[in-house]
Amino acid sequence: MKCFYHEAQKLHAPKHFFLRGQPAPSPEQPVRSEHLKAAIDATSASLVLLPPLAGDTLLLDRLKRIHTPRYLTFLEIAVERWRALPGTSGVVTPNVHPCGHARFYPRHIVGQAGWHMHDMACPMDEGSYTGILASATTAQAAADAILQGEVASYALCRPPGHHAGPERGGGFCFLNNSALAATVLRERYERVAIVDVDVHHGNGTQDIFWQRSDVWTGSVHVDPADYYPFYWGASDEVGEGDGKGYNRNMPLPLGANGIEFLQALSRLLSALAEFQPQAIVIALGLDAHKDDPLAGMTLETEDFYRIGQRLAQVKGPKVIVQEGGYPTDSLGDNLTAFLQGFHRG
Numbered sequence: 001m002k003c004f005y006h007e008a009q010k011l012h013a014p015k016h017f018f019l020r021g022q023p024a025p026s027p028e029q030p031v032r033s034e035h036l037k038a039a040i041d042a043t044s045a046s047l048v049l050l051p052p053l054a055g056d057t058l059l060l061d062r063l064k065r066i067h068t069p070r071y072l073t074f075l076e077i078a079v080e081r082w083r084a085l086p087g088t089s090g091v092v093t094p095n096v097h098p099c100g101h102a103r104f105y106p107r108h109i110v111g112q113a114g115w116h117m118h119d120m121a122c123p124m125d126e127g128s129y130t131g132i133l134a135s136a137t138t139a140q141a142a143a144d145a146i147l148q149g150e151v152a153s154y155a156l157c158r159p160p161g162h163h164a165g166p167e168r169g170g171g172f173c174f175l176n177n178s179a180l181a182a183t184v185l186r187e188r189y190e191r192v193a194i195v196d197v198d199v200h201h202g203n204g205t206q207d208i209f210w211q212r213s214d215v216w217t218g219s220v221h222v223d224p225a226d227y228y229p230f231y232w233g234a235s236d237e238v239g240e241g242d243g244k245g246y247n248r249n250m251p252l253p254l255g256a257n258g259i260e261f262l263q264a265l266s267r268l269l270s271a272l273a274e275f276q277p278q279a280i281v282i283a284l285g286l287d288a289h290k291d292d293p294l295a296g297m298t299l300e301t302e303d304f305y306r307i308g309q310r311l312a313q314v315k316g317p318k319v320i321v322q323e324g325g326y327p328t329d330s331l332g333d334n335l336t337a338f339l340q341g342f343h344r345g
Helices: 007-011 032-042 057-063 069-083 110-118 128-147 179-184 203-208 257-272 301-312 331-344
Strands: 001-006 017-020 022-025 046-047 152-155 192-196 217-224 249-254 279-284 317-321
Touching: 001 032, 001 128, 007 128, 032 046, 032 331, 057 128, 057 179, 069 110, 069 128, 128 152, 128 179, 128 317, 179 192, 179 203, 179 279, 179 317, 192 257, 203 217, 217 257, 249 257, 257 301, 301 331
Parallel strands: 001 046, 001 152, 152 317, 192 217, 192 279, 217 249, 279 317
Antiparallel strands: 017 022
């Protein structure tokens, strides 16, 4: 399996985010990549380091299929505009958000930050935009590899992406890497599926494909009644319009274990079989592990082996896109276990 990574991801490195009203050290740091790269080295997979970023018009064209133009523009110039304000910290962090039936799109950068960032866990600093683009470039490269004949690939992406919707980021996510990978696959395949196994619901992915029947989306995650992202991810959210029936959620109780997770995954994959996907994107979260700093479940490392093994049994080429999973002594072991299970599935 080819594994892809872009070193420019390191340029996105805000030190803090807000957690329960307090500034807290961000677990979404470049050190995540070091843990994951070491895990790849422990397998038979090969790591492909991508070339320096250049003006990639194809990437931007593909991103415009899943994100709005004004959101993409905001990400590009937000830090510059924010730092032009008097008295700012230099890190883009919204302090106001639209609620109710807000329809008016503001001109001021503070208002736009609140509009485009649905929480306070997506700060941006001077290197963020380049790092965010590098993460998306990595997902694109892994999906392009499938179009070029690979049967499976892995994208080591950070920041992650599955909380990013058409024009809003959140939960450390800015551009939806899994949705981008699916967009690339759709250039060849008529029916593509995204299977999200992060501990958090992929609300941005769900939102992007909510009214579409060509990309099936499914997720196993902690029940949003008790856990982030709170407002999305219930079992009765099945899509709308042309997309009705093409979104499936399998919420689990806070603290669920590996047995419960694998049972829910089996139910999800049974529902997926009806769609008969021709290609799969696996939105891989490793944050369901019991030691993860954001964990809401109690999975063991060996559970990720079984998850990888089960997902490998789904027919069709697959792009694995890294979502959550934060620095602990177990993080690399969890990825190694997943990849080994996937390889032997």
